[in-house]
Amino acid sequence: MASSPINWLGARLLSTQDVTPDIRVFEIEPDASVPIPSPGSHIQVVVQIDGRTETRSYSTVGPCNDGRYRIAVKLLSDSRGGSAYMWALKPGARFTIAAARNHFTLGRDSSFYLLLAGGIGITPIYSMALALLERGARFRVLYAARTARDLAFADDLHERLGDRLRRVTDESGDKIDLEAEIAALPSDGELYVCGPIGLLEAVKRIWRASGRPIERLRFETFGNSGAFASEPFTVAIPRLGVTFEVPANQTLLDALQANGVAMISDCRRGECGLCVLPILSADGPIDHRDVFFSDTEKATGKKLCTCVSRVAGGTLTLDTGDRAG
Amino acid sequence: MDNARSYPLNAWYAAAWVQEVGRSLSKRKICGQDIVLYRRTDGEVAALEDACWHRLLPLSLGFLRGDEVVCGYHGLVFNPAGRCTYMPAQQTINPSACVKAYPVVERHRLVWIWPGDPALADPSTVPDFRWNDGTDFVGDGGTFYSLKCDYRLVIDNLMDLTHETYVHAGSIGDENITATPFDVTHTQSTATLTRWMIDIEPPPFWARQLGRPGVRVDRWQIVTFHLPSVVDGDVGVAVTGTGAPQGDRSQGVNGHFLAAITPETDTSCHYFWNFVRNYRRDDEELTRALTLGHVNNGKGIYDQDHVVLEAQQRAIESNPRSPFYNLNIDAGAMWSRRLIDEMIARELAGGHGQVRAAAE
Known part of the structure; x- marks a missing residue:
């Protein structure tokens, strides 16, 4: 549905619970009455990072039908700083959120749903699995993480889903055979993916090769995972005669704007393609974290989505459309 | 809001x-x-x-x-x-x-x-509108799309047929309606108005349908509102003394007026209507005549309601006082509105303010 203007509202942190060594569940009470979020919804949280105000999106976890939001946040050492802000909050803390929206809605017309979660990507998948269970739909959940300890919510899911849940960890050497899983789906089957960009890109490739309708592959990304860790890098724009540093915890887009480069943008999660700039040269590999460009386009290395993508170290030389002289 | x-x-x-x-x-x-x-x-x-x-x-x-x-x-x-x-x-x-x-x-x-x-x-919760299926009862209705009134005004209209005496005089309305008491019953999802007029002279419309000149009849109006916005009116006449009030309608004619009223905005609605009957079911000319009797370029029964309903909405909008006073004849309408209000309240309570966030 077309987005309506964001309605910011105050909220209070009621409680936290660590469900893995680096995943914490936050129970949040909005100041106003809010709709029950449908599975796949996310809320936005206003966070403070090095004195800057930014927003982060977090999927709601579980039904949240008591007027409270529950989200799960993974503490990332190399993150843009949102998770560190969240983890510093203590129960009783007040902050600002935007009520839940859903860009990752669960379909209703498929005969089988395959849900695939990688790591913290379990958050929307968990809610979807519970909804499908309640609906009596046919589905399966594939849940991958590094170690068994990282599989948040897995025990609860296993209790509810039994054999419909498959847990896969790197430490066990187990692997998901994506080709086989996708091939086993009925022709109207749907796949919902939330996880690291590498997993998503692999799934997209296999899905496309299978000839299945592209609209039955559903995914969501908040643009925060890449093929490389987030590192500081240098940006040079010869046309404008500017050079500046992009810290590890800031997006390229924000850094451009902070340094006076006129930009337009909209989604800020690598979907819409409005903040794209041409690449003149790059010292390191471009870490494309968007879902706007196709694999082919990414391979050319000609452009990048500045809201989410980065370069893995060194200097990134860009052009802009600015002809103001 | x-x-x-x-x-x-x-x-x-x-x-x-x-x-x-x-x-x-x-x-x-x-x-x-x-x-x-x-x-x-x-x-x-x-x-x-x-x-x-x-x-x-x-x-x-x-x-x-x-x-x-x-x-x-x-x-x-x-x-x-x-x-x-x-x-x-x-x-x-x-x-x-x-x-x-x-x-x-x-x-x-x-x-x-x-x-x-x-x-x-x-x-499975689609309203029971089986009389409209074209099987036991036949008839071809129509729709007033974008009728310029709050959909609840149509429900009010149908749940109190006293108005027939004044709005539909000369066809289905007569003094017998206003002179006869009625009962209102209700459940968690329905409100029913029942009025039996015993041993009366049939009004012109029903006299023609029955086709037995000179007989006196028992006339019934059993109008049921189904939450949130469907009304079924079981109406008809039977030769008086033949047991219609006790359940034997064999000496009579039976119709249902059907209404599915869909809110368009707060002040307009789509009024799907039909009048179906269980007599002379193969008589297509009668079907056409009945349809025309209801809606006919301003001259039908429902055209008369249309004029009243839109005028009422305009009056509500231009009138600064609290819109209505109520009479005892409004019991059926008021039970219907109460059920609607309760359903809205349940919906708001269940959804913490509104329905779930839909896809955006």
Whole structure:
């Protein structure tokens, strides 16, 4: 549905619970009455990072039908700083959120749903699995993480889903055979993916090769995972005669704007393609974290989505459309 | 603002007669939501939000390609589930690009749409409108689309047939109605008004239907409101003394006036109506005559209601005082409104302020 203007509202942190060594569940009470979020919804949280105000999106976890939001946040050492802000909050803390929206809605017309979660990507998948269970739909959940300890919510899911849940960890050497899983789906089957960009890109490739309708592959990304860790890098724009540093915890887009480069943008999660700039040269590999460009386009290395993508170290030389002289 | 909503959203509402939805795009506003309707190649009806995800141009201004709708502005394509399947000038599709897809059921010769939370749409809760099926009872009705009044005014109208005496004098209205007491009963989802007029001279319309000149009749009006906005009026006459009040209607004629009233906005509605009968069922001329009797270029029974209802809405809007005073004759309407209010309150309480956040 077309987005309506964001309605910011105050909220209070009621409680936290660590469900893995680096995943914490936050129970949040909005100041106003809010709709029950449908599975796949996310809320936005206003966070403070090095004195800057930014927003982060977090999927709601579980039904949240008591007027409270529950989200799960993974503490990332190399993150843009949102998770560190969240983890510093203590129960009783007040902050600002935007009520839940859903860009990752669960379909209703498929005969089988395959849900695939990688790591913290379990958050929307968990809610979807519970909804499908309640609906009596046919589905399966594939849940991958590094170690068994990282599989948040897995025990609860296993209790509810039994054999419909498959847990896969790197430490066990187990692997998901994506080709086989996708091939086993009925022709109207749907796949919902939330996880690291590498997993998503692999799934997209296999899905496309299978000839299945592209609209039955559903995914969501908040643009925060890449093929490389987030590192500081240098940006040079010869046309404008500017050079500046992009810290590890800031997006390229924000850094451009902070340094006076006129930009337009909209989604800020690598979907819409409005903040794209041409690449003149790059010292390191471009870490494309968007879902706007196709694999082919990414391979050319000609452009990048500045809201989410980065370069893995060194200097990134860009052009802009600015002809103001 | 949501607290002021006058209609529940988690309900099935009539959107069109089945024959009105075909292989082209038709638009309808229901509960304040613009919807585009069309029939897929497999014959099923699809209903989508009538606003392109991209720039909100009504999709009803676009065109159908197979089972999908192509926006008439920049060519974005949406499938019957509301998902975008094509975006211009890029090799990928923005995964957020969806329009709301509405649950649809075709039943009782009408297309019903669920404007609320799709997850709650249960086809088994489509209102019982079986008299409209064209089986035991026959008749061809119609629709007042965009009738300029709050849908509850139509319910008021149908749940108190005292108005027949004044609005429909000379056809179905006479003094016997106002002179006869009535009973109102109710359940958690229905309100029923029952009035039996025993041993009376039939009004002109019913005298013609019965076709037995000179006899006196027992006349009944058993009008049931079904939450949230369907009314079934079981009406007829039988030769007096032949046991109709006790259940033997064999010496009479029976019709049902049917109304499915769909809120369009707070102050307008779509009024799907039919008058069906169980006598002379093969008489197509009678069917046409009855339809014309109800709606006929301003001269039918429902045309008379139409004038009253729209005038009433205009008066409410221009009148600063609290809109109504109530009489005892309003009991059926007031029970209906109470059930509606309770349903809205349950919906708001269950959803912490409104229905679930839909796809955005």
